[in-house]
Amino acid sequence: MIRASLARLPIALPFLTLATACATPSVLLLDGENGAKTGAVAVIDESDGSDRAVVSEPNTKASIGDGTVRQRPAEPSDRDRxxxxxxxxAPTSYTLYFLEDSTDLAPGSEAVLSALLAEVAARPGADVQIIGHTDRLGSGDDNDRLSMARAQEIRAALITRGLDPDATRASGRGERDPLVATEDGISEPRNRRVEVVVR
Amino acid sequence: MIPYRLIALIATLALSSPALAEIGRVKRVVGQAWVERSGQKLAPAPGFALSKGDTLATGRDGRLSITFIDNTRFSAGPNSRIALSEFRFDETSHKGQFVTKVDRGSLAVVSGQIAKEDPKAMQVRTPTSLLGVRGTRFVVNVP
Structure with a gap:
């Protein structure tokens, strides 16, 4: 009996594989964009929140049906491509710098403003995020307020130059995202900046 | 008494008609593509602002491209039905939560700030599984 069913397996298997490939959801992990490090996608066990499987190699396809998660190397299909x-x-980011403890722009900011306005015009359905940053001089709360004030100043300036107010948001990241890492209480002109992200 | 009533009235109005918070914008529309919102079928154009709870739907030749406010990017293929079930993003702390439901069709994703800040914060649900997005680019197919 066992021998008989084993003998039939090679014939049955190709049909099984075909049926599975057509009907089961799948995830294909790709390499990071523009040389960025490849991340990972986990298949989560909902009974306890643990990982049933982790796909972490680029160009790996995993079947994510009810049963066992099966992974195999796979190039993206034409549809995937x-x-x-x-x-x-990908969003483009521009940086504007400020004079110490103020919302006045550093000299040379005009060219950056022109470039970002041109980028907005070139993108259909563009929206703009203006993100203020500070150095680590002063308290964290003060820096949250200062970073927001800088972002709002730039937002107002960009709106007078023709940006749609509904599609232009301002936010402040305080001292959380320094361009250059420093000790607390240090004045660092490169960290006193506003990032303008054009999406 | 009057100020209290006024406050209560404002609070009631705020609760009964919440402004739709923008979570992302449509960047490209090809063929038959809709956004379903509170039972209405809207035809998006580039620049269309999306809200939490919207469902993306495409027909046989439809495709939709979207960039979210945390810089996550989506591309939905033909014959798709994809719900933007949960989306929270604090622009100051970058903490948030992003759950997308792919009922059918195909979706390419490049994850953004929400997944970068917390590897448990972004999930994609298919009819048979729940995926945790750990900062990456991938394609989900639900036949």
């Missing part, structure tokens, strides 16, 4: 090609252009 078309989907990736349809992703919106």
């Amino acid at each position: 078309a989907l990736v090609a349809d992703l919106p252009t």
Whole structure:
């Protein structure tokens, strides 16, 4: 009996594989964009929140049906490639610098403002995020307020130059995202900046 | 008494008609593509602002491209039905939560700040599984 069913297996298997490939949801992990490090996708066990499986190698396809998660190396199909090609252009970021403890722009900011306005015009359905940053001089709360004030100042300036107020947001990150790491209480002109992200 | 009533009235109005908070914008529309919101079927154009709870739907030749306010990017393929079930993003701390439900079709994703800040914060649900997004680029297919 056992021998008989084993003998039938090679014939049955190709059909099984085909049926599984068509009907089961799958996830294909790709390499990071523009040379960025490949991340990972975990298949989560909902009974306890643990990982049933982790896909961490680029160009790996995992079947994510009810049963066992099966992983195999796979190049993206033509459909997958078309989907990736349809992703919106990655956001572009511009940086403007400020004079110490003020919302006045450092000299040379005009050229950056012009470049970012041109980028907005070139993107269909563009929206803009203006993110203020400070150095580590002063308290964290003061820096949250100062970073927001800087962002709002730039937002107002960009709106007078024609940006849609509804599509232009301001936020402050305080001293959380320094361009250059420093000790607390240090004045650092490179960290006193506003980042303008064009999406 | 009057100020209290006024405050209560304002609070009631705020609760009964919440402003739709923008979570992202449509960047490209090809073929038949809709955004379903509170039972209405809206036709998006580039710049269309999305809200939490919206469902993306595409027909046989439809495709939709979206960039979210945390810089996550989506591309939805034909014959898709994808719900933006949960989206919270604090622009100061970058803490948030982002749950997308892919009922059918295909979705390419490049994750953004929410997944970068907390590897447990972004999830994609398919009919048979729950995926945790640990900062990456991937494609989900639900036949």
